[in-house]
Amino acid sequence: xxxxxxxxxxxxxxxxxxxxxxxxxxxxxxxxxxxxxxxxxxxxxxxxxxxxxxxxxxxxxxxxxxxxxxxxxxxxxxxxxxxxxxxxxxxxxxxxxxxxxxxxxxxxxxxxxxxxxxxxxxxxxxxxxxxxxxxxxxxxxxxxxxxxxxxxxxxxxxxxxxxxxxxxxxxxxxxxxxxxxxxxxxxxxxxxxxxxxxxxxxxxxxxxxxxxxx
Amino acid sequence: xxxxxxxxxxxxxxxxxxxxxxxxxxxxxxxxxxxxxxxxxxxxxxxxxxxxxxxxxxxxxxxxxxxxxxxxxxxxxxxxxxxxxxxxxxxxxxxxxxxxxxxxxxxxxxxxxxxxxxxxxxxxxxxxxxxxxxxxxxxxxxxxxxxxxxxxxxxxxxxxxxxxxxxxxxxxxxxxxxxxxxxxxxxxxxxxxxxxxxxxxxxxxxxxxxxxxx
Numbered sequence: 001x002x003x004x005x006x007x008x009x010x011x012x013x014x015x016x017x018x019x020x021x022x023x024x025x026x027x028x029x030x031x032x033x034x035x036x037x038x039x040x041x042x043x044x045x046x047x048x049x050x051x052x053x054x055x056x057x058x059x060x061x062x063x064x065x066x067x068x069x070x071x072x073x074x075x076x077x078x079x080x081x082x083x084x085x086x087x088x089x090x091x092x093x094x095x096x097x098x099x100x101x102x103x104x105x106x107x108x109x110x111x112x113x114x115x116x117x118x119x120x121x122x123x124x125x126x127x128x129x130x131x132x133x134x135x136x137x138x139x140x141x142x143x144x145x146x147x148x149x150x151x152x153x154x155x156x157x158x159x160x161x162x163x164x165x166x167x168x169x170x171x172x173x174x175x176x177x178x179x180x181x182x183x184x185x186x187x188x189x190x191x192x193x194x195x196x197x198x199x200x201x202x203x204x205x206x207x208x209x210x211x212x213x214x
Numbered sequence: 215x216x217x218x219x220x221x222x223x224x225x226x227x228x229x230x231x232x233x234x235x236x237x238x239x240x241x242x243x244x245x246x247x248x249x250x251x252x253x254x255x256x257x258x259x260x261x262x263x264x265x266x267x268x269x270x271x272x273x274x275x276x277x278x279x280x281x282x283x284x285x286x287x288x289x290x291x292x293x294x295x296x297x298x299x300x301x302x303x304x305x306x307x308x309x310x311x312x313x314x315x316x317x318x319x320x321x322x323x324x325x326x327x328x329x330x331x332x333x334x335x336x337x338x339x340x341x342x343x344x345x346x347x348x349x350x351x352x353x354x355x356x357x358x359x360x361x362x363x364x365x366x367x368x369x370x371x372x373x374x375x376x377x378x379x380x381x382x383x384x385x386x387x388x389x390x391x392x393x394x395x396x397x398x399x400x401x402x403x404x405x406x407x408x409x410x411x412x413x414x415x416x417x418x419x420x421x422x423x424x425x426x427x428x
Contacts, residue, residue: 005256017368032298032312036259038252042219045250045294046258047316065320073307080259084246085402093351094358102261136392137307166409178350180417183425184404187298194395195380202393202401211397 005078005106005157017160020055024103026160027052027081031129035059036078037070050081051128056152058121059109068149074112079105079153086184091176093178097163099182105158109151121150132207219292219320219371231374234269236384240315240374241295242265245343245401249273250292251284265297265342272335274321282363283330286325291365300398301424304381305390311377313396319372335364346421 027033033050034207036043046067051058057079061068071077086099112118119140140148167180189211192204241247247264250257260281265272271293275282285291300313326332331353341348354362381394403425406418 005258031301032296032314034248034250034259034294034296036248036250036257036292038255041216041252042290042320043250043252043257043292044219045248045292045318047294047296047298047314051313056298057277075311078250078259080248080261081244082248082261084261086404087245087344089344089347091351092354092358093336093348094362095353096344096347096351097271098263098343100246104259106256110305117228124396126310129312130303130310133310134307134373136296138390139303140306144306145244148308152397166407166411169409173352174411176352177413177416178298179406179408179419179422181406181408181418183406185401185421187300188405189400190300190398190400191299192393192395192397193380194393195383197380197383197388198394199319199391202391204286204395208397209392 005180015161015163017162018158019027019160020155022162023103023155023158023160024052026083026103027057027155028128028165029083032108033057033079033081035067035071036080037067037075039070049129051125052155053121053124053152055155057105058125058192059153060122060125061149061201063147063149065149068151071109071151072149074108077107077109077153079109084185085164086182088167088182089180091169091178091180093175095169095173096166099164100162102161103158105153107153107157109153112152115145118145118150121152122148126172131211132205136205217277229375229377231376233374234369236376237317237369237372237374238266240297240317241271241369242342243297244295247271247293247295249281249285250294251281251289263295263339263343266337266369267335267338267366268370271319271369272334272339273365273367274339275363277361277363279363282365285323285365286363288322291323291367293323298399299378301395302381302396304385305392305394309383309387311383312376314376316375317372319367319369321368321371323364323367326364326366328361332359332364335366336362345421345425348413350419390410
């Protein structure tokens with residue numbers, strides 16, 4: 001029996017919101033999400049690539065994928081996007097924590113089947129996951145499109161949680177002569193590694209040097 | 215009705231394993247996981263910090279947390295740890311993918327209540343999440359310990375998936391004069407940001423400069 005997801009904020013109330021612009025910003029800064037679903041009360045959590053298309057979140061995968069079939073069949077899912085922003089180093093273990101931005105999206109991820117919409121959705125994924133790349137790649141073939149399932153989950157039923165700022169130590173801990181603050185964390189790209197079958201003449205494109213994750 | 219989790223490898227069979235040492239290595243390189251659970255067939259996926267203690271994965275949170283209460287009560291969970299290692303840039307969108315290491319752990323996260331074991335478990339978490347920090351922090355008070363729930367999930371029922379290596383383009387795409395290869399991604403620490411209430415004399419400790427994520 002499907003019920004409405006429980007989205008009440010209980011603890012750390014001040015961190016929670018349903019700010020749509022903020023939810024979009026978090027999704028747009030992420031390359032992967034964690035997709036949760038239930039089968040006979042057994043939870044499964046699977047990492048997947050994602051991109052946002054307006055007020056929807058796009059997921060894609062092989063038509064042979066069990067997960068994609070379940071989701072396309074209307075199984076309720078929870079798509080969680082988390083960006084770990086830093087370690088909050090307080091004067092005690094108890095008050096130490098992490099800074100993060102997180103969106104939990106609830107609903108049904110519905111298949112996008114109309115040919116034009118599907119091509120457009122997959123291009124949005126490519127543009128988001130590999131910025132600059134779309135213009136260089138050949139168009140997908142009909143066979144490739146047919147082998148891919150594209151799903152769209154409405155960004156409609158969601159919660160946002162953000163934790164940021166410095167540690168908040170109680171006055172009694174402030175006298176300790178121990179460093180306290182935030183160590184920012186960020187996903188960074190390293191040196192591009194050419195494929196073994198790449199012709200030596202093909203240089204790494206400019207867009208690889210400027211890749212950032214916000 | 216609780217059933218056994220379905221852990222068969224279906225697609226991309228070559229990537230899957232149940233290699234214990236590899237599972238440990240992935241957990242040890244991670245700072246956060248995504249915890250999934252079901253309530254009336256509604257999935258929830260929540261990010262949490264984690265650390266490994268031998269053949270168990272430690273989670274902690276406030277005793278007031280709804281999630282911690284549910285988990286401590288024996289609700290089946292799926293703890294997924296994902297490390298995004300790189301973008302695999304093939305000559306087509308279809309063959310492009312991501313390199314990653316992922317462990318999905320199934321089971322029940324049971325409360326660690328015995329005082330000595332709980333203190334030790336929380337110290338393992340501190341040492342893992344903030345290497346070098348444990349030696350400097352004051353011991354936790356009894357009140358802090360009582361306000362914290364510590365859970366241990368056996369690293370017993372799990373699957374490992376690893377995707378690595380260069381793109382694998384079909385021969386017909388190799389003639390395209392487009393760069394192909396892997397863009398490695400890694401979590402990196404930035405410049406430590408001192409807390410506003412930190413005395414100017416306290417310099418950032420050495421261990422912050424050497425923080426690495428593997």
